[in-house]
Amino acid sequence: MRSTAAAASASTLASLLLLLSAVHALPELAIAKQGGRLVARPLARRDDTGILANRGTLSTNVYDILAYSGGGAYYANVTVGTPPQPQVVILDTGSSDLYFDAATAPACEATGPYSCRDGTFAPKDSSTYSVAHPSPAFNTSFGDGSSATGPFGQDVVGVGDLLISGVQFGVAEAVNSTTGYAIGLMGLGYSANEASAYNPTPFLYPNMPEVLRDTGVINSRLYSVFLASLAEISGTILFGGVDTSRYTGALTTLDILPDAYSGAIDQFISTVTALSSTTAGQTTNLFTGGSNNANAYDSTDTALPVLLDTGSSAWSVPTSYYNAYLAPLYPFVDTSGLCPCSYASDSSVPSLIIEFGGRVNITVPASELIVPIYNSTTDEPEIYDTAGHAACAFMIVAAEPNGSGFQTLGDAVLRSMYVVFDLDNGQLSVAQASNSSTDTPSVIEIPAGASGIASALSQHSYSAAQASQTYSIAAEAQSATGSFEVSTAQSTIGVATGSAAVPEDAQIGATGAVSGGSGSATGTGSAGAGATSSSAASVAGGGIEGFGFGAGVGGGGGGV
Ligand SMILES: *[C@@H]1O[C@H](CO)[C@@H](O)[C@H](O)[C@H]1NC(C)=O
Ligand SMILES: *[C@@H]1O[C@H](CO)[C@@H](O)[C@H](O)[C@H]1NC(C)=O
Ligand SMILES: *[C@@H]1O[C@H](CO)[C@@H](O)[C@H](O)[C@H]1NC(C)=O
Ligand SMILES: *[C@@H]1O[C@H](CO)[C@@H](O)[C@H](O)[C@H]1NC(C)=O
Ligand SMILES: *[C@@H]1O[C@H](CO)[C@@H](O)[C@H](O)[C@H]1NC(C)=O
Ligand SMILES: *[C@@H]1O[C@H](CO)[C@@H](O)[C@H](O)[C@H]1NC(C)=O
Ligand SMILES: *[C@@H]1O[C@H](CO)[C@@H](O)[C@H](O)[C@H]1NC(C)=O
Numbered sequence: 383m384r385s386t387a388a389a390a391s392a393s394t395l396a397s398l399l400l401l402l403s404a405v406h407a408l409p410e411l412a413i414a415k416q417g418g419r420l421v422a423r424p425l426a427r428r429d430d431t432g433i434l435a436n437r438g439t440l441s442t443n444v445y446d447i448l449a450y451s452g453g454g455a456y457y458a459n460v461t462v463g464t465p466p467q468p469q470v471v472i473l474d475t476g477s478s479d480l481y482f483d484a485a486t487a488p489a490c491e492a493t494g495p496y497s498c499r500d501g502t503f504a505p506k507d508s509s510t511y512s513v514a515h516p517s518p519a520f521n522t523s524f525g526d527g528s529s530a531t532g533p534f535g536q537d538v539v540g541v542g543d544l545l546i547s548g549v550q551f552g553v554a555e556a557v558n559s560t561t562g563y564a565i566g567l568m569g570l571g572y573s574a575n576e577a578s579a580y581n582p583t584p585f586l587y588p589n590m591p592e593v594l595r596d597t598g599v600i601n602s603r604l605y606s607v608f609l610a611s612l613a614e615i616s617g618t619i620l621f622g623g624v625d626t627s628r629y630t631g632a633l634t635t636l637d638i639l640p641d642a643y644s645g646a647i648d649q650f651i652s653t654v655t656a657l658s659s660t661t662a663g664q665t666t667n668l669f670t671g672g673s674n675n676a677n678a679y680d681s682t683d684t685a686l687p688v689l690l691d692t693g694s695s696a697w698s699v700p701t702s703y704y705n706a707y708l709a710p711l712y713p714f715v716d717t718s719g720l721c722p723c724s725y726a727s728d729s730s731v732p733s734l735i736i737e738f739g740g741r742v743n744i745t746v747p748a749s750e751l752i753v754p755i756y757n758s759t760t761d762e763p764e765i766y767d768t769a770g771h772a773a774c775a776f777m778i779v780a781a782e783p784n785g786s787g788f789q790t791l792g793d794a795v796l797r798s799m800y801v802v803f804d805l806d807n808g809q810l811s812v813a814q815a816s817n818s819s820t821d822t823p824s825v826i827e828i829p830a831g832a833s834g835i836a837s838a839l840s841q842h843s844y845s846a847a848q849a850s851q852t853y854s855i856a857a858e859a860q861s862a863t864g865s866f867e868v869s870t871a872q873s874t875i876g877v878a879t880g881s882a883a884v885p886e887d888a889q890i891g892a893t894g895a896v897s898g899g900s901g902s903a904t905g906t907g908s909a910g911a912g913a914t915s916s917s918a919a920s921v922a923g924g925g926i927e928g929f930g931f932g933a934g935v936g937g938g939g940g941g942v
Contacts, residue, residue, distance in 0.1 A: 438827035439623035440599055442542045444473050444609065445616035446793070456609055456692055456793060457500075458568065458619065461540035462551070463508030469566050470500035473619060474693030475607070475650055475803060476790060477569035478576045478589050479522060480539070481530055481552030489557050489564050495759050499563035503553060510547065511537045514587075515578070520552030522577035525694070525790065528564075530554035534578070534587070541590070542621075544599065548866040550587045552577065567693070570605065572805060574648045574856035586859040588866075591805055594621050597868045602830040603805035607692060609797045611817050612750055623828055624839065627821035629800035629813035632843040635835060636739035638808045639687055640853050642679045642787045647808035648856035651788050653678045654686040656737035659711050660745070661730060668707040674740040679787040687788035690801060690810060694792030696777045704780035712748075715776040722766045723774040726752035736795065741845065742812050746798045751777050753794070802828075802835065808855045809847060811835055 444456045456473045462482055469482050482503035483490050490498035505511040515534040523529040532555035539549040557564045569575075573586045588596055591603040600622025608628040610617035618625070624633065639651040655672035658665050672678060672685025679687055686699060699708070711732050714721045725731050731748040738744065752774045755764045766773035777794030802811035826842075828834045836846050 438601065439825055440542045440544060440594060440621040441618050441623075441825070443616045444607075444619050446609075446612075455565075455695060456617070457565070458541075460568065461538075461545075462503055463505075463537050464510040465508075466538070466540050466545075467503055467507065468501050469503060471566040471568040472693060473607075474567050474569045474691070475571060476689055476691035476693045477522065477524070477567065478571040478573055479520065479552050479569045480549070480567070480590055481520065481522070481532075481554050481569075482566040483530075483557050483564050484532060484553050484555045487532075487555050487557050487564075489559070495562065496559050497563060498557065498565070500565055503566075505535060505537075505553060508537055511535055514550050515585075517553075517555060519579050520554070520577060521579045522552065527560040528558055530557045530564075532556065544868055546593060546597065546599075546866055546868045549590075549593055569693075570803065571650065572648045572856040573859045574646075586857070588859040591621070592858055593866055597866045599868055601828060602807075602834060604802065604828055604834070606800065606802045607796070608800055608815060609692070609793060610815070611797055612753060620825065623825050624802055624811075624835065625823050625825050626839070626842055627824040628816050630816055631814050632742075632845045633800070633802070633811050633813040633835070633839060634739075634742040634845040635802075635804075635809050635811040635847040636674075636741060637847050638810055639674075639678060639788075640676065642676070642687070646854050646856050649788075650690045650803055650810060651687055652690060652738050652791075652810055652812075653740070654688055654736055654738060654791075655684075655740040657707060658735040658737075659732040660735055661732040665735065670737075672740075681783075687783075688791035689788050690796065690799075690803075691790040691792050692796060694790040695794060696775075696779045697791045697795050698779050698781040698789040700783060700789070701780040704778070708778055712751075712776060719776050719779055720755075720766065720773050721752065721776055722771040723752065723754055724771065726774060738812055744795070744799050744812070744814055746795055750797050751794050753777055804835065806830070806855075807832055807834070808853075809835075 442458050442460075444458050446456050457470050458473050460469050460471055461467060462469055471480070471482075482501070483498045485491075485502040485504040487498065487502070489496060490502045512535065513533050514536045517533040518531045519534050521529075521531045530552060532553040534550050535553045536548060536550050538545055538547045539551065540546075554564075554566075559565075568590060570589075570591055573589045573592060576586055576589060578585050578587070591605065594600045595603050602622075604623075605619055605621040606624050606628075607619050608617040608625065618628075626633075636652055638647045638649075639653055640647055641649065641651070653672060653674050655674055655678075656670040657668040659668060660666070669684045673680075673683050674685065677683045678685035681700075686703065688697075709715070711734075712721075712725075714725055726749045728748075731752075733748055734746045734751070736744050736746060755773055755775050756762065757764055764773040765771065777792075781789065783789050798815050800813045800815045804811065826838050828838045831837075833846075836844060
């Protein structure tokens with residue numbers, strides 16, 4: 383049933399995509415994620431005039447297919463190679479590499495619940511592929527125990543309506559997925575966490591946010607994620623801009639919490655400073671007054687340091703917090719973290735109000751926390767009890783914080799949030815996600831610089847950070863060998879080659895040694911724009927260990 387519906391609509395989608403690329407506009411597409419029905423429908427198409435036309439931002443849809451893994455993940459369609467090979471990638475703010483599963487990986491040649499799915503990459507079938515660093519230069523592992531190794535390759539990658547040549551990515555010639563099908567992944571974190579082996583020396587390379595900025599497609603390393611509610615068909619990731627129709631109330635900018643040990647900004651860590659529950663208009667504070675600073679890492683502080691991680695499905699909290707605050711609110715959740723799905727629509731089940739950074743509250747309805755689970759072999763709903771009730775997973779899980787002391791806050795909560803990930807400024811801007819699917823998109827391009835969001839949103843409800851960042855932001859790629867070219871079906875948008883492909887500020891590195899010499903930037907893009915706030919970069923070299931916790935495909939986890 384599922385596959386039939388999916389196949390029918392996939393062809394509808396393909397023809398729609400063709401249509402959209404022919405008119406040379408940035409498409410936003412919606413794809414069904416529930417019940418196996420894939421339905422394509424155009425949401426919006428930007429016009430070809432003015433500030434929003436074809437540059438400054440880039441968007442693509444993200445969608446969840448719950449049956450793919452326990453609890454789901456968010457996926458985007460991209461292409462790689464010449465001719466383009468379609469790939470589905472998990473969108474992961476908790477790691478930093480783009481990778482595809484190689485067609486020759488044993489897991490991809492096998493069948494079964496842990497095999498590869500939705501696109502594998504055959505380098506030999508691409509006329510533009512080259513090996514950038516031989517295997518096992520790419521070697522990554524994730525919080526859920528999954529791992530992938532292989533070479534780093536370089537090829538044309540298609541995102542939205544753009545084709546970008548010279549993009550580096552991992553080719554997973556060996557891939558182990560522990561929580562479901564193996565699917566490629568697009569890591570959108572700081573390049574400092576890239577999974578480049580020390581082979582022979584650690585190296586960083588421009589990853590997707592940097593490539594898009596370096597080529598002038600976007601002005602700074604910034605993107606906005608709108609996952610949409612469980613009931614929605616799809617959300618979007620918008621590079622370089624903010625869509626003011628996708629949230630309610632004020633967008634509030636928070637400083638990222640520096641890493642507990644290095645003191646640098648290199649992962650999307652925020653603080654949960656208070657937690658309340660609300661039922662039928664009655665609000666109860668569960669805890670308040672947590673620190674919005676490094677004290678949050680102290681286990682005696684009431685604040686929780688959290689990694690905003692689209693690659694994790696659940697929110698992991700310390701067992702003590704779970705037992706003190708959550709178990710009493712949701713007593714129907716069994717020791718396996720499961721419950722009958724009927725609680726998702728029970729109005730007596732409380733919603734959570736989560737306060738971030740001491741400054742912004744996000745309401746998460748119980749219906750977003752209680753999600754149906756499916757058998758990964760049959761795609762049929764799991765049954766909870768002998769009476770035949772459908773089984774749901776409760777997406778807040780108890781787990782001890784490891785490593786750097788933070789825990790992952792995944793899709794279960796992020797669905798209720800609109801989050802702007804601003805890598806250049808080391809900030810996260812947060813608002814309550816809109817729950818309406820009918821709003822007309824209203825995209826605002828964000829200029830580079832420390833006050834980029836504030837100036838772009840001056841006509842909107844906006845709350846800036848109280849203090850600007852004073853600590854260092856992780857170094858960008860130091861390799862000066864990047865050479866990218868970006869085009870749509872009809873015209874070149876921006877080109878940056880040689881050292882111009884790597885912003886000056888990114889080249890400071892540990893020793894300042896930059897090879898690659900001269901380069902040039904042409905086209906409407908300006909290579910290197912917006913890197914100013916990275917000039918304080920002090921963390922050099924890759925391989926800062928990232929930890930991911932909790933259920934979820936590709937959960938957390940940066941380079942090894
Ligand atoms: C996007 O991914 C879905 C899920 O695999 C697939 O069915 C669909 O054909 C893809 N669309 C395109 C245009 O590749
Ligand atoms: C990947 O890294 C892990 C951890 O350092 C190591 O144990 C493993 O051997 C590496 N894999 C390959 C293929 O080199
Ligand atoms: C991956 O899975 C295969 C087959 O189950 C196993 O032989 C191999 O040791 C695993 N590799 C890692 C790195 O876990
Ligand atoms: C968040 O909501 C709680 C409960 O209503 C309230 O006590 C707290 O002051 C709110 N925080 C902010 C920043 O509005
Ligand atoms: C999924 O379905 C298969 C085939 O019916 C069955 O063998 C397997 O036990 C099921 N898995 C779970 C976790 O229920
Ligand atoms: C949508 O959000 C509004 C307020 O932002 C709220 O009043 C309404 O109940 C929400 N609707 C649903 C279906 O969650
Ligand atoms: C934390 O570390 C412990 C001990 O190494 C391990 O058993 C546990 O699975 C880890 N928890 C998470 C969420 O990774």
